[in-house]
Amino acid sequence: MKLTIIGGGIAGLSAAYYATKKAKEQNIPLELTLLEADSHWGGKIKTDRVEGFVIEGGPDTFLATKPWAKDLCNELGIGERLHGTNPEAKNTYVLHKNRLVNLPEGLAMMIPGKVMPMLKTPLLTPLQKLRIGLDFILPVKKGDDDESLGNFITRRMGRATYENLIEPLMSGIYAGDGDKLSLQSTFPYLRDFERKYGSLARGAIKMYRARVKAQQTRGSRSIFLTPTTGLAEMVEAIVAYLEENNATLRLGCKVKRLEGSQVENSQPSNLQTFKQWDIELDDGTTLSADSVILATPAFVSGDLLASPLPELAEALKRVPYVSTATVSLAYKLSDLPRPLDGYGYVIPRSEGREALACTWTSTKFPHRAPEGYALLRVFIGRAGQENDISWNDEGLLKIARNEIKETLGITAEPFVSRVFVWENAMPQYNLGHPDILKQIDATLDPIPSLALAGNGYRGIGIPDCIHSGEVAVEKIFKHEGLEETQS
Secondary structure: OEEEEEOOEHHHHHHHHHHHHHHHHOOOOOEEEEEOOOOOOEOOOOEEEEOOEEEEOOOOOEEOOOHHHHHHHHHHOOHHHEEEOOOOOOOEEEEEOOEEEEOOOOEEOOEEOOHHHHHHOOOOOHHHHHHHHHHHOOOOOOOOOOOEHHHHHHHHHOHHHHHHHHHHHHHHHHOOOOOOEEHHHHOHHHHHHHHHHOOHHHHHHHHHHHHHHHHHHHOOOOOEEEEOOOOHHHHHHHHHHHHHOOOEEEOOOOEEEEEEEEOOOOOOOOHHHEEEEEEEEOOOOEEEEOEEEEOOOHHHHHHHOOOOOHHHHHHHOOOOEEEEEEEEEEEEHHHOOOOOOOOEEEOOHHHOOOEEEEEOHHHHOHHHOOOOEEEEEEEEOOOOOHHHOOOOHHHHHHHHHHHHHHHHOOOOOOOEEEEEEEEEEEEOOEOOHHHHHHHHHHHHOOOOOEEEOOOOOOOOOHHHHHHHHHHHHHHHHHHOOHHHHHO
16 A cells, blocks of 8 residues: 655654554555655744753643553653653742632633632632532523533623633643633533533532542652653654654655546546545656655645645635744743743733743753743733734744743843744634535545544644554545454
């Protein structure tokens, strides 16, 4: 089988890994080609190692509660190099009225799971805290209609709880507008809380107590993990595995379009007849493949499929994306006016800042900075604010330095600085996203030789992307009949 994977981010790399592994295990001849338009593997995973610092340009960690990333690291032989977050300094702050306020203890999936911390927090007024209490008596919404995350939290707990507590935490994950994000596609368990317990808070309290009990049984373990010298270790290990197994890996190789060849005498409407794909590259050359996995952003996949599958292409282009950036800054500890006594802080949209969060990287992961130095990372860009930002390195560095000057009082020149811009990198699972997925599946499922992977569909995190690559490979091998012929 000739399999071509387009896109060398973590989803495409994972698909290449699992395809190679499956072919080896089942003794299946496989010609695998992995194409990446950029000059480096890993997509949004990009790690700079400079002057003793480990600087992540994109994601800096992954969830251990979703098993796919951790399992892959174990298979690659780097499982023992995984580190959790620093257990000695767990404070997380929220910027509220231009000052840092501790995030209330006891949150379960962003929702308050302990009563006393919420009663004491200055993030809400007494009346706003009373409004949360209505969640225990409000009726459960009937029907299965989707609603926005912002509307859901406002309906159950009040607008202030959404704006001051939930929105900044959500923005740190999706960089989105919670009044547009689909609850069903982002946080479906919150609706499950309402249905099962009749109250969002009651469900969070039960979850928090169960989590505490589990920690007492098995010991406290970090829910976030990262390799010693950065997430690029995962990328490097996969690339090494693929090279050892004779995969064809091509960087700087942009695909212009795809054309699907049908079997003789087939009807154009019969999508199951695509048996070969012609892959036209930007340099004018063409590759052929029996099967293709597209691990590119949804809008890029839509452009590539515009000719053979216009209906699928239209659905893919309906997934919106926003641009984001990260700015990492290193300082001598002696240059800091205050200790970095936690993981950092998030910034509500209502504060009107251009930044949305600041991670105190050297506290969260002490091994990422040399002794005597601090490393901070400022996140910039969220839905609805993109036009207010200068997306050049100079402008982004200015935003980051202004942010930490205003909030932390840091005025010194950084020892090291790094700016990473991710144009149209963050998919937005807005209202209507479940319907887009249904349309994609209805068109894609009958096509045995084509699969999609990546963060544009059913999860944006690293574990979700890895899992999407594995699922794409399972589809290709299943429909090729390769699994059945080996049994």
